[in-house]
């Protein structure tokens with residue numbers, strides 16, 4: 001809900017888990033970071049800010065200086081940018097850096113960056129001294145609407161993505177939309193896919209904001225307050241799902257809309273296809289399966305998303321190889337294939353009876369659309 005006491009509205013959303021925490025979304029929030037952090041974590045004994053070497057030049061010093069107002073030493077730990085950093089080696093190095101910085105059980109870790117920094121730092125915070133407080137300061141659109149909220153943390157193994165992790169909720173999330181100004185356009189568009197997914201899952205008005213009045217590019221490239229309002233809508237969708245199912249026993253699986261086929265395509269392309277591109281294809285595949293079942297036909301939305309995104313090419317593969325890759329996904333339960341469909345826009349359902357034939361037809365439709 002907008003905070004009427006400031007000129008540029010700050011949206012504050014409560015994540016109702018135990019203990020609950022706030023997500024603050026607005027422009028220029030980094031300047032009030034100390035205050036927001038200080039409210040969430042009383043008198044930390046020491047602070048370590050973790051960021052990556054692409055984010056550090058823009059924001060690290062300012063964040064460090066601001067947090068010094070809390071009257072405790074602030075250390076900075078900079079990891080290399082990129083998905084490869086989500087691995088055991090960097091995780092171990094980070095734990096040692098926390099120990100070197102003499103962070104104790106009363107200390108605070110701050111994750112300043114995209115989903116990579118957030119996942120790695122959150123996992124280190126979850127396990128260092130059996131758990132210390134951390135705050136997420138997301139600097140990518142994806143991290144703001146998705147990864148910084150909900151407490152899923154983790155790293156990759158050579159055998160696969162996110163194979164090691166923990167549920168560990170942050171004490172607060174501070175999303176300063178101004179930080180997105182330095183984000184490469186391609187990374188920003190990837191995040192736009194997750195924002196759109198949030199609308200499909202729980203906010204038809206957010207889907208319409210992408211659709212009727214203006215095209216996708218205008219939405220995602222909008223600056224400041226308007227984008228903050230849309231991000232807050234996306235966060236609200238995630239907040240509701242996380243509160244209903246913090247440990248992903250049920251409804252949280254709906255966040256995987258578009259990801260069943262998306263992950264398989266990402267992996268079949270050997271990660272040449274960026275995550276957002278793969279998910280955008282996955283969304284169209286899910287829309288195809290749903291439409292063939294007589295559920296709401298949201299293929300026009302998914303096709304429009306693809307036209308705007310102009311994704312990398314579909315991997316050259318076959319329906320059989322795709323089916324095999326889907327079966328390997330760790331999120332698949334036993335022999336059943338879990339799939340998220342939409343009954344209506346904003347009303348997801350999880351089904352486990354999608355047949356090989358249905359996936360094959362969805363694959364053929366994807367090929368036809370991109371030919």
Ligand SMILES: NC(=O)c1ccc[n+]([C@@H]2O[C@H](COP(=O)([O-])OP(=O)(O)OC[C@H]3O[C@@H](n4cnc5c(N)ncnc54)[C@H](O)[C@@H]3O)[C@@H](O)[C@H]2O)c1
Pocket residue numbers: 052053054055058081082083086113114115116117119139140141142143146147148149150151152153161162179180181182183184187190
């Ligand atoms: N925990 C969850 O619930 C969850 C959900 C979705 C995704 N994820 C994870 O998130 C990761 C992807 O996150 P991402 O897309 O944010 O990628 P990322 O963290 O790699 O960031 C993308 C790139 O943008 C750079 N960058 C970040 N902020 C910047 C800024 N403000 N200005 C300039 N450059 C900036 C980064 O250095 C990086 O090079 C994946 O590892 C994925 O598994 C986690």
Ligand SMILES: [Zn+2]
Pocket residue numbers: 194259275279
């Ligand atoms: Zn995703």
